[in-house]
Amino acid sequence: MNLEAFILGSGGMMPLPRRHLTSVLLRRDGDLFLFDCGEGTQVSLRRLNLRWKKISAIFISHTHADHVTGLPGLLMLSSQVERNEPMYIIGPPRIAEYIQSSMDVLDMYINYEIIVREINEAGVVFEGSDFRIRAFPLRHTKPCYGYTLEEDDRPGEFYPEKALALGVPMGPLWSKLQNGGTALSSSGAEIHPDDVLGAPRKGRKFSFVTDSRYFDGIAENVKGSDFFVCEGMFEQALLDDAYEKGHMTAAQAARIARDAAVKKLALIHYSPRYNEYELDILLKEAKSLFPATILSRDRAVHDIAYEE
Numbered sequence: 001m002n003l004e005a006f007i008l009g010s011g012g013m014m015p016l017p018r019r020h021l022t023s024v025l026l027r028r029d030g031d032l033f034l035f036d037c038g039e040g041t042q043v044s045l046r047r048l049n050l051r052w053k054k055i056s057a058i059f060i061s062h063t064h065a066d067h068v069t070g071l072p073g074l075l076m077l078s079s080q081v082e083r084n085e086p087m088y089i090i091g092p093p094r095i096a097e098y099i100q101s102s103m104d105v106l107d108m109y110i111n112y113e114i115i116v117r118e119i120n121e122a123g124v125v126f127e128g129s130d131f132r133i134r135a136f137p138l139r140h141t142k143p144c145y146g147y148t149l150e151e152d153d154r155p156g157e158f159y160p161e162k163a164l165a166l167g168v169p170m171g172p173l174w175s176k177l178q179n180g181g182t183a184l185s186s187s188g189a190e191i192h193p194d195d196v197l198g199a200p201r202k203g204r205k206f207s208f209v210t211d212s213r214y215f216d217g218i219a220e221n222v223k224g225s226d227f228f229v230c231e232g233m234f235e236q237a238l239l240d241d242a243y244e245k246g247h248m249t250a251a252q253a254a255r256i257a258r259d260a261a262v263k264k265l266a267l268i269h270y271s272p273r274y275n276e277y278e279l280d281i282l283l284k285e286a287k288s289l290f291p292a293t294i295l296s297r298d299r300a301v302h303d304i305a306y307e308e
Contacts, residue, residue, distance in 0.1 A: 001028065001029050002027070002028070002029060002303070003026070003027070003028050003151075003204050003206070003303070003304040003305075004026070004027045004301055004302065004303055004304065005024055005025070005026055005027075005206065005227055005229065005266075005301070005302045005304060006024065006025040006026075006027065006044075006048055006050065006299070006300075006301050006302075007024055007044075007229075007266070007268070007296045007297060007298060007299065007300045007301075007302075008020065008023035008024060008025055008040070008041050008044035008045060008048075008298070008299070009021045009022050009023040009038045009039075009040050009041060009044060009298060010022065010268050010269070010270060010295075010296040010297060010298050011038075011066075011269070011270055011272060012066055012210075012211075012231070012233055012269040012270060012271060012272070013066055013271065013272050014066070014272050015038075015039050015040050016272055018276065018298065019270070019272075019298055020038060020039065020040025020041065020043065020044060020298055021038025021039045021040055021041075021066045021067070021069070021070070022036050022038045022066065022067060022210055022231075022268060022269045023035070023036050023037050023038045023040075023041040023044070023070065024036065024208060024229055024268070024296075025045070025050060025055075026149060026206055027050075028131070028149075030054065031054075031056050031128070032050070032051065032052075032054050032055045032056055033055070033056060033057050033058075033059065033126075033133070033149065034055050034057070034058045034059065034074075035058075035059050035061070035147060035208045035229075036059075036060060036061055036067045036068075036208075036210065037058060037060070037067070037068060037069075037070040037071040037074055038066050038067055038068075038069060038070050039066070039069045039070050040070065041070035041073075041074060042070060042073055042074055042077060044298060044299050047299060048299055048301075052074070052077065052078070053078055053081045053083060055074075055078070055087065056085070056087075056088065057087070057088035057089070057090060057126050057133075058071070058074075058087070058088070058089045058090070058091075059090050059091065059125075059126075059133065059135075059147050059208075060089065060090070060091030060092070060095050061091070061092075061138070061144050061145055061146065061147075061208075061210055061211055062091070062092055062138075062140055062142055062143060062144035062145070062211055063091070063092060063094055063095060063098055063142070064142070064211065067210075067211070068095075068098060071089075071098075071099070071102070072102040072103075072106055072108070075087070075099075075102075075103075075108065075110065075114070076106070076108055076109075076110075078112065079108070079109055079110050079111050079112070082111075083111065083112040084112070085112070086112065086113035086114065086115045087112060087113070087114050087115070088115050088116075088117065088126065089114060089115070089116045089117070090116075090117045090118075090119065090125050090126060090135070091116075091118065091119065091145070092118065092119055092142075092143040092144060092145055093118050093119075093120065093143055094118075095116060095118055096116040096118055099114065099116060119135050119145055121137075122134070122135060122136045122137060123135065125147075130151060130152045130203075131149060131150060131151045131152065131203070132149075132150055133147055133148065133149045133150075134147065134148050134150065134221075135147055136148075136217075136221040138209065138211065138212035138213075138218070139212050139213045139215055139246065140211045140212050140213070140246040140247075141245070141246040144211050144212060144246075146207065146208060146209040146210075146212070146218065146221060146222070147207070147208045148205060148206065148207045148208075148221060148222060148225065149205065149206045149207075150203065150204075150205045151203025151204050151205070152203050153200040153201060153202060153203050154200065154201045154202075154203060154306070155178055155179070155180065155193065155197055155200065155201070156197040156198035156199045156200050156201060157197065157198040157201070158174070158177070158178050158196060158197055159196055159197070159198065160174070162195065162196045163177065163191070163196045166185050166189070166191050166195060166196065167185030167186040167187050167189065167191075168183055168185050168186075168191055168196070169186065177191065177192075177193050177195075177196050177197070178193070178197070180193055181193070201306070201307070201308075202224075202306075202307050204226045204304050204305075204306060204307075205222075205224055205225045205226050205227075206225065206226065206227050206228075206229075206304060207221070207222035207225040207227075207228045207229065207230075207262070208229045208230075209222065209228075209229070209230045209231065209253075209256075210229075210230070210231040210268060210269045211231060211246060211247065211269065212231070212246065212247070212248060213242075213243055213246055213247070213248065214248050214249075214252040214255070214256070216259075218256050218260075219256045219259040219260040220260070222256065222257075222260045222262060223260045223261065223262075224260065224261060224262065225260065225262040225263065226262070226263045226264070226304050226305070226307070227262075227263065227264050227266065227302060227304045228256075228257055228260070228262040228263075228264065228265050228266065229266045229268050229296065230248075230253040230256060230257070230265060230266070230267065230268065231247060231248055231253065231267070231268055231269035232248065232249065232250030232251075232252075232253040232254075232267035232268070232269070232270070232282050232286055233247040233248060233249070233250075233269055233270060233271045234247060234248075234249045234250070234271055234282075235249060235250065235251075235281050235282055235285055236249050236250075236251045236285055247269075249282075249285070250267055250282035250283070250285045250286040250293075251285045251286060251288070251289055253265060253267060253286060254285070254286035254287070254288075254289035254290035254293055255289055255290075257289075257290040257292075257293070258289055258290045262292075263292065263307075264292050264293075264294065264302075265286065265290055265292060265293045265294070266293075266294050266295070266296045266302065267282060267283070267286060267293065267294070267295055267296060268296040270282065279295055282295070283295050
């Protein structure tokens with residue numbers, strides 16, 4: 001099962017010619033999940049030729065303009081095609097008010113159901129049969145949430161030689177055991193999955209954090225992430241400015257990644273004060289603490305692989 005992260009926008013505060021405002025799309029086979037919807041989100045969706053009409057849910061960190069200004073256009077765009085499934089929008093208090101007022105003022109024609117869920121506490125906010133998306137509070141200048149998508153553990157590796165030795169012939173019974181069922185051997189003995197499978201294998205984890213001051217609790221929530229998208233808005237020399245504005249430096253993002261033992265950190269939500277070349281300042285500071293750091297770039301695609 002594929003899991004891919006598409007960086008639709010990497011900037012903060014204001015869009016730039018080569019840097020749309022923050023937005024990340026996560027594609028997990030047929031499911032599409034959007035995290036924040038800054039200005040320019042639609043442009044990147046079209047340029048990447050993504051099936052935007054299949055977006056299942058949108059997760060909003062907070063209701064500052066640079067994270068929600070792309071939302072009204074995306075909702076209207078989704079009305080241009082037939083859609084039978086509801087659109088879930090999940091975010092902090094007042095996200096419902098923002099959506100409703102946008103629909104009223106812009107006289108939107110919406111031909112599908114929109115289900116809005118406002119978050120008031122940490123916990124699971126969306127789930128499927130084998131994954132869940134959790135929200136946890138951040139520390140910004142207004143209510144703000146980070147998100148993690150976590151998959152269930154996968155069954156352990158199947159050992160055909162063990163199945164044969166226990167009298168289970170190749171065929172449908174092997175699939176049954178791999179899927180958690182029991183099977184009868186040729187002698188009538190009951191064979192359990194644990195008899196022919198190795199230890200469970202870890203599912204994947206994706207985390208998204210933007211617009212927050214640094215605090216220790218972030219690391220606990222994103223612990224073990226395979227791909228961690230985190231704001232690194234300023235260089236360390238501007239630490240006081242970052243704190244005052246409710247943001248982090250790239251070095252603080254790297255500290256979280258290191259403490260949380262994530263696989264890869266992708267910095268995002270850069271201050272517009274940095275041009276494309278000056279972003280290397282942020283990257284260098286982050287890599288000094290956490291070498292597995294990259295810069296998010298608009299329309300970059302990242303495959304999130306299983307840990308084998």
